[in-house]
Amino acid sequence: MSSSRVFSPLYLLLSISLLLQLAIALNPIFHECNTTSFTPNGTYNENLNTLLSQLNSTTPLTGSGNGSLGQSPDQVxxxxxxxxxxxxxxxQACITSAAIEIQQYCQYKEEAVIWYEYCQLKYSNLDFFGQIDYxxxxxxxxxxxxxxxxxxNTTVMKLLNIVEGEAIISPKLFATGTLEVGNSTTLYGLVQCTPDLSSAxxxxxxxxxxxxxxxxxxxKEGGIIMTGTCELQYHTYPFFTT
Incomplete structure (x- = not known):
């Protein structure tokens, strides 16, 4: 007796939605590297590879992770x-991609950061935890x-200030919100900071x-501004989940 699986329209929609999310997750928006290089196959390189592997394993469990490995001058x-x-x-898909591509775009660089729509990954030979990075x-x-x-623009600024106030008291330093623009347009806004920052x-x-x-x-009807420690987005279409 043969058997077949019947896919409901809802299941198909959810599957397509997840595939689209994964496709976006695997495409970096931007990256930045410093000019100082480390020795290939040296101690710093080994520490970096181990730390990136650890972050890839731990970050998806809670949504964030940080750490350091090694001793100066090879500490990362x-x-x-x-x-x-x-x-x-x-x-998980986003962090896995980031851990691979940050080393491709910034090969053998002591400091680098890579941004995606859904995640960010950075490393350095200097302790940057808790510091604002402009x-x-x-x-x-x-x-x-x-x-x-x-x-x-008045509505954009109003919305971003509202979600900022919510983000700085959120455990994730993250918030989203909406406001109506005129009679037919909804504005969607999002802000977030890296989890190592204080609220202030x-x-x-x-x-x-x-x-x-x-x-x-x-x-502009939408836009993104991202730094090494905080980011904002707004659009006239729903781009985040609630």
Whole structure:
């Protein structure tokens, strides 16, 4: 007797949704490396490989992880985290990709960071835990312009300030929210800080990048600003899970 599995429309939709999430998770947005190199196959290289493997194993369990390995001058510090609304399966896929690609894009560099839509991974030969990092930063505006940039930008700033206030008191230093723009558009916003920051440093970092929104993303229907320790996103479509 042969048997076959019947897939419900809901199951197919969920499967397609997960595949799309994984596809996005495996595509880096940006990366940054310093110019100082370490010796291939040396002690620092060995410590880095071990630490990246540890972060790849531990981060998906709670959504974040950090640690250090070795002794100076070969000590390496690393941190990884996933976006606060992402499940462990997508988080695992993202961190696995990041651990591989950060070494490809920044081969033999003592310090590097790589950003994805759903996760971030960084390492350094210096202890960076708890410190605000403005050095590595980038922004990406979505190309469509809105019809009323003054009103739209006012709503963007209002929403980002609201979710910032929620994020800095959240255990994950993460928050999302929505606001209506006019009668037919919903604005979606998200902010997050790296889990090693204090609430006060998270607020300082978010204040800094939110302050750039009018200059870098003015009149755009969506955009991203990311640094080594905090990030923001907003769009006119739902891009996060609730």
């Amino acid at each position: 510090y690393g941190l990884a985290f996933c976006r606060g609304d992402i499940n462990s399966t997508v988080c 050095r590595e930063a980038f922004y990406y505006p979505y190309f469509n312009n809105v019809s009323d940039p003054v009103s739209f 440093n998270c607020e300082t970092c978010l204040d800094w990048i939110i302050g750039f929104v009018p200059r870098l993303l003015y009149g």
